Each structure stands twice: as structure tokens, then as C-alpha cells.
Amino acid sequence: KQEVTQIPAxxxxxxxxxxxxxxSFTDSxxxxxxxxxxxxxxxxxxxxxxxxxxxxxxSGRLNASLDKxxxxxxxxxxxxxxGDSATYLCAVSEMDTGRRALTFGxxxxxxxxx
Amino acid sequence: xxxxxxxxxxxxxxxxxxxxxECRSLDFQATTMFWYRQFPKKSLMLMATSNEGxxxxxxxxxxxxxxxxxxxxxxxxxxxxxxxxxxDSSFYICSARDRDRLINSPLxxxxxxxxxxx
Numbered sequence: 171k172q173e174v175t176q177i178p179a180x181x182x183x184x185x186x187x188x189x190x191x192x193x194s195f196t197d198s199x200x201x202x203x204x205x206x207x208x209x210x211x212x213x214x215x216x217x218x219x220x221x222x223x224x225x226x227x228x229s230g231r232l233n234a235s236l237d238k239x240x241x242x243x244x245x246x247x248x249x250x251x252x253g254d255s256a257t258y259l260c261a262v263s264e265m266d267t268g269r270r271a272l273t274f275g276x277x278x279x280x281x282x283x284x
Numbered sequence: 285x286x287x288x289x290x291x292x293x294x295x296x297x298x299x300x301x302x303x304x305x306e307c308r309s310l311d312f313q314a315t316t317m318f319w320y321r322q323f324p325k326k327s328l329m330l331m332a333t334s335n336e337g338x339x340x341x342x343x344x345x346x347x348x349x350x351x352x353x354x355x356x357x358x359x360x361x362x363x364x365x366x367x368x369x370x371x372d373s374s375f376y377i378c379s380a381r382d383r384d385r386l387i388n389s390p391l392x393x394x395x396x397x398x399x400x401x402x
Contacts, residue, residue, distance in 0.1 A: 174327075204390060213290070213377055213395035259327065263391075270381070271318050272391060276327040 172197045172264055176275035183250055184283050191245040191278045193260035198238050201263040201270065205234050205245050208257045208277070217258075218245070222265075250282045286312050288380050290394025297368055298402055305363045305397045307378030313358035314380035318391070319351075322375040331376075334361040358383070368401040375399075 218234040261272040287310040320328040340353035352364040
């Protein structure tokens with residue numbers, strides 16, 4: 171059974187810092203990996219999607235990398251801002267389940283202090 | 285972009301009553317929708333896969349008679365929490381995949397429903 175782990179569970183940084191969020195998964199047979207943002211009490215906002223054949227994706231100040239063979243992904247946030255404060259979730263879409271549902275990590279709660 | 289509408293966003297009900305949550309794909313058709321549950325400060329746990337025109341597939345440990353799922357059309361899936369109890373209080377989120385896009389295309393998520401059972 172696929173397991174997704176995110177480290178750290180919580181992170182507090184001053185504004186302007188560059189930071190890295192880590193995600194690992196136990197089964198490398200995935201279709202893709204997604205990073206989401208979730209604000210308290212809200213739904214999910216998709217940030218980046220990396221297909222299994224890709225190594226990284228970029229959107230603005232966000233860069234996500236994928237090393238499928240080692241079961242790892244990182245989300246890099248450049249020049250963090252208070253508005254980046256949220257919980258960041260990574261999720262993988264598995265190949266061996268026909269329904270292609272996502273398996274989520276437990277998230278990293280980020281607080282960017284002004 | 286693809287939009288998934290989930291309604292209601294919040295609901296408070298008394299123990300023993302039933303609550304229906306709707307998940308609609310607004311600008312695409314979805315043969316498959318997924319229902320997730322999220323406990324406070326925890327991750328999303330897949331409850332069931334909703335298939336248009338057929339029975340839902342439930343994950344291990346999820347009571348199908350308690351969480352009734354109906355996917356009667358290509359744009360609507362409903363989750364009914366029957367005889368709700370306080371332990372059913374949680375955040376429920378649905379997601380859908382555009383049937384006209386590749387299998388590895390991203391899922392689209394609703395904004396969730398906060399259920400509180402008193």
C-alpha cells in the first residue's frame with residue numbers, strides 16, 4: 171500500500187527566506203505527483219503537477235522536483251511571503267489502481283512571519 | 285479552468301439525522317468522482333470512488349450503508365451521511381476527473397463541506 175510522508179510537519183520562517191518542503195512515497199509506480207495548497211478550513215488549490223516522466227515543474231516562485239526512482243519530491247518556495255502561509259500537501263496518483271485516486275501526505279504547515 | 289462545485293460548504297445537524305452533500309462538475313463531464321474525508325490537522329483519506337451509472341467502490345473500513353453515494357449523471361455525485369453521529373463530524377471533499385482528458389491529467393477538487401453533528 172502506498173504511503174506518502176511529508177517532512178517537516180510544520181515550519182515557521184521569516185519573510186523572504188527560501189525554503190524546501192519534502193515529500194516521499196513508498197511505491198515508485200506512480201502516474202504523477204501533485205502539490206496542493208490548503209488554507210485553514212478551505213479546499214485544495216493545485217500548485218504543480220509533475221508527470222512520472224518529468225523531473226521538475228515551475229510556476230512563479232514555486233519549483234517542484236521529482237525523483238521517482240528514489241520516491242522523493244521537493245517543493246521549493248523562493249522569497250517566501252506571509253501570503254504563502256498555509257498547509258502544503260503532496261499527493262501521488264498510483265499506476266496499479268484503476269481508479270487513479272490520489273494518496274495524500276499529511277502535509278507541512280507553513281507559517282511565514284512578516 | 286475546470287470547476288467542481290460542492291454544496292453545502294457548511295452544515296450543522298443533530299445526531300440521528302441524515303445529511304446530503306453534492307458535488308458537481310460545472311464545465312466538464314466526470315465518469316469518476318472521489319470522496320475524501322479530512323480530520324483536523326490530518327491528511328485527506330479516500331473514502332470511496334463514485335462511478336457514474338454503477339455502484340461506488342468503498343475503501344476498507346468505510347461503511348457503505350452509512351455513507352451512501354449516488355452518481356446518477358456525468359456531472360453530479362452525492363454523498364449522504366445517514367444517521368449522523370458526532371464522530372462523523374469532519375471535512376468532506378470531493379474531486380473529479382474530466383472524462384475527456386488523459387488518465388494522468390489532474391483531478392479537480394471542490395471546496396469541501398464542513399459537517400458538524402451535535
